[in-house]
């Protein structure tokens with residue numbers, strides 16, 4: 378198999394070497410953060426921990442967690458560990474509630490970020506000959522500019538389209554010969570649909586791969602995108618508080634994402650107790666940034682639920698792998714006491730086939746009882762079928778949801794194209810109970 382690495386000596390280093398590098402970088406980072414960020418110093422003092430207590434990765438659990446609220450409380454720049462004149466870039470999270478969380482980068486942070494994005498692009502088969510079409514939003518969101526700098530570092534020809542104007546995006550793909558598409562998976566699907574509507578055959582495109590992330594997506598959705606666009610679809614994960622896209626990335630094996638362990642230490646914890654969980658167990662992902670200068674967050678609780686594994690990967694990389702996040706602790710719906718993630722419903726829908734991969738979950742409370750309605754778009758061919766067939770399909774979906782998730786749901790098939798398409802992160806849930 379062809380091995381594609383950007384930094385082979387690091388990406389394939391023996392695990393004990395990675396761990397000792399992490400230990401060294403962790404103790405240096407804790408020292409810096411203790412000296413420069415009042416918030417951390419106070420938290421560590423409260424816990425009776427000093428920088429001298431942190432000598433290796435095994436000491437991580439002695440350190441306090443950081444959560445999104447801490448960044449909000451120190452809005453906008455209160456957690457930065459360097460003076461503002463060293464900050465060369467500012468981004469902010471796309472959060473819809475509360476204050477935005479603001480993140481900063483030094484020149485060195487931007488350089489590291491470029492490297493890890495280049496690793497992801499190269500792992501997806503990218504090189505200097507590629508035309509990288511970036512349809513993530515540019516602006517305070519980290520997706521657009523993050524991927525942009527990495528693709529430039531790889532010396533690709535970068536096409537910074539940003540989001541929106543979907544037909545024009547397709548025209549650009551045709552005219553400029555885009556070979557790698559970077560966007561949210563839901564926007565990739567929308568591009569695929571628009572391609573069909575415009576009467577363009579996927580064989581007219583030069584696209585070979587796509588790098589999709591910023592929101593959860595299932596294996597079935599991957600197949601759907603690959604099919605619509607005629608590409609191989611790779612996952613990429615990240616969050617602005619830790620860096621942006623590129624904290625982890627998929628390789629040719631496509632069984633999870635390698636975490637860039639020379640820059641980030643990953644842990645899985647029990648979200649209820651905060652206790653570390655062993656490898657292979659599912660829980661909340663926690664990251665410590667060990668090379669960041671501007672905002673080196675310690676034990677940042679992502680709220681994303683995933684599993685870590687260090688099983689040998691056929692690509693040769695030794696970095697630990699995380700599974701696709703299956704949801705967030707704060708996205709999890711509790712419906713009549715049952716925990717439900719939107720991605721589980723997506724899996725059921727796509728495994729049954731026939732419907733389009735566009736759906737909306739509407740949760741409500743009627744007479745003190747939670748209700749779940751699943752609206753799913755019919756495919757064009759179904760739409761022209763008899764009503765009897767539609768009802769039968771609704772019944773099938775209802776039965777599958779009930780047996781897989783253990784909850785009763787009302788299923789309503791809706792007309793093709795009636796569920797709103799997103800250019801960025803898709804919105805899949807309307808929870809009326811909170812209103």
Ligand code: DLL
Nearest residue numbers: 471520590591592593613614615616617621622702
């Ligand atoms: O979404 C950074 C990013 C941009 C990642 C482009 C990948 C590609 P935030 O806006 O801070 O940053 O949102 C971070 O998005 O905690 C996850 O819940 C979710 N997320 C990101 N990547 C994935 C993925 C960017 N591949 C939050 N699968 C994270 C599932 C993802 N969820």
